Amino acid sequence: xSETRLRTALAVLALIxxxxxTYLTVVHYDGGDPICLAGGHGCATVQKSDYxxxxxxPVPVIGLFGYLTLLAAAALPGDRGRILGLFAALVGFGFxxxxxxxxxxxxxxICHWCVGSAVVMTLTLIVALTRALxxxxxxxxxxxxxxAAD
Amino acid sequence: MASRKAEKEQRRQARxxxxxxxxxxxxRKKLLTLVGATVLAAVLVVVVLIAVNQSGDSGGGDASSIxxxxxxxxxxxxxxxxxxxxxxxxAKVTISEFGDLQCPICKQFSETVVPExxxxxxxxxxxxxxxxxxxxxxxxxxxxxxxxxxxxASEQGRYWQFIEIFYANxxxxxxxxxxxxxxxxxxxxxxxxxxxxxxxxxxDPKWDAILSxxxxxxxxxxFNGTPSVLVxxxxxxxxxxxxxxxxxxxxxxxxxx
Numbered sequence: 001x002s003e004t005r006l007r008t009a010l011a012v013l014a015l016i017x018x019x020x021x022t023y024l025t026v027v028h029y030d031g032g033d034p035i036c037l038a039g040g041h042g043c044a045t046v047q048k049s050d051y052x053x054x055x056x057x058p059v060p061v062i063g064l065f066g067y068l069t070l071l072a073a074a075a076l077p078g079d080r081g082r083i084l085g086l087f088a089a090l091v092g093f094g095f096x097x098x099x100x101x102x103x104x105x106x107x108x109x110i111c112h113w114c115v116g117s118a119v120v121m122t123l124t125l126i127v128a129l130t131r132a133l134x135x136x137x138x139x140x141x142x143x144x145x146x147x148a149a150d
Numbered sequence: 151m152a153s154r155k156a157e158k159e160q161r162r163q164a165r166x167x168x169x170x171x172x173x174x175x176x177x178r179k180k181l182l183t184l185v186g187a188t189v190l191a192a193v194l195v196v197v198v199l200i201a202v203n204q205s206g207d208s209g210g211g212d213a214s215s216i217x218x219x220x221x222x223x224x225x226x227x228x229x230x231x232x233x234x235x236x237x238x239x240x241a242k243v244t245i246s247e248f249g250d251l252q253c254p255i256c257k258q259f260s261e262t263v264v265p266e267x268x269x270x271x272x273x274x275x276x277x278x279x280x281x282x283x284x285x286x287x288x289x290x291x292x293x294x295x296x297x298x299x300x301x302x303a304s305e306q307g308r309y310w311q312f313i314e315i316f317y318a319n320x321x322x323x324x325x326x327x328x329x330x331x332x333x334x335x336x337x338x339x340x341x342x343x344x345x346x347x348x349x350x351x352x353x354d355p356k357w358d359a360i361l362s363x364x365x366x367x368x369x370x371x372x373f374n375g376t377p378s379v380l381v382x383x384x385x386x387x388x389x390x391x392x393x394x395x396x397x398x399x400x401x402x403x404x405x406x407x
Contacts, residue, residue: 042375042392044375044392045255045392049254051203054199054202083185083188086185086192087191087192090188090189090193091195094192094196095199095200098199098200098203106323107254107375108250108253108288108289109255109375109376110374132184132185132188133181133185136177136180136181136184137178137180137181138177
């Protein structure tokens with residue numbers, strides 16, 4: 001797969017994640033409950049838990065920063081973009097594992113939006129890792145002109 | 151002449167291959183350094199994020215210093231209690247909270263929503279509804295011990311005092327804080343007069359049947375988190391699910407009255 005395709009995939013995933021994080025941020029500041037897509041009320045439980053804020057900052061806002069960083073990494077050519085993407089995806093994936101652990105074993109409620117974000121973050125890591133491992137050290141090629149590496 | 155040209159071409163090929171191998175080696179080194187440093191930095195950042203997130207987790211769970219100075223206790227003391235319910239026994243509507251004593255969100259609910267419901271302006275304080283606490287044990291064995299201790303307190307009319315004081319002193323889930331000492335401290339602070347009778351009662355296997363009935367009631371209502379709320383009355387029932395606010399509960403009480 002060409003680096004251009006990987007960068008496009010990264011951008012698409014970051015935009016999906018941005019959508020989820022934006023929705024959860026808006027709901028947080030509105031004081032309402034997120035609509036649970038598959039029914040149930042786990043989203044509200046998670047959103048109102050002790051773990052939903054970090055030093056006064058709602059967790060969805062951290063997600064917003066993360067996905068914006070991934071979007072910037074998708075736009076950046078060369079090693080800067082590759083390494084920034086890998087770094088953001090690793091942090092996002094690691095933190096998603098922790099949040100999923102909290103939902104399953106501490107809060108005892110599942111938020112489908114958070115699961116969605118964790119899935120997006122996992123796919124993001126696969127894409128960012130592939131980009132970094134296959135192209136780091138190679139010269140950047142403008143978008144749309146990258147020859148296929150395979 | 152021809153062989154000299156071929157030799158020159160061979161040397162050129164060999165030089166190109168050597169240059170390519172060198173470039174490949176350099177790229178591998180750069181890749182290892184950059185990716186390795188990135189992974190290390192990411193792990194550090196995740197550890198910091200988790201530490202910051204965990205720092206919001208409140209303490210509690212200390213058997214040696216049970217805090218019984220809770221504003222809502224005065225209101226609880228002033229209301230009737232029958233079994234698991236608090237409020238006017240003539241009220242036609244029942245608000246059922248399905249909660250787990252170890253659940254931190256239930257603690258939050260007990261500190262914010264419950265006082266509003268019990269206040270004179272709330273549906274329970276105004277005599278429109280009773281509020282019952284169903285022990286929906288989902289967190290672990292310590293929740294079962296706590297639930298049975300609360301049931302035993304209900305036999306001495308101190309169920310709601312026990313619940314509120316338990317929440318005020320709640321520790322970290324499944325950390326081993328729900329000891330006999332802790333439960334006894336909560337019971338004493340809740341005003342359970344006969345601790346021997348309370349100890350005998352909480353060891354009674356009769357509570358297992360109630361706990362298992364609550365599990366099936368919660369499953370029927372589709373509850374998968376705590377606290378979840380069900381409001382029943384002559385006009386039917388309303389399933390409010392997890393963490394509704396006091397206004398939503400008051401509205402549901404009106405709807406089923």
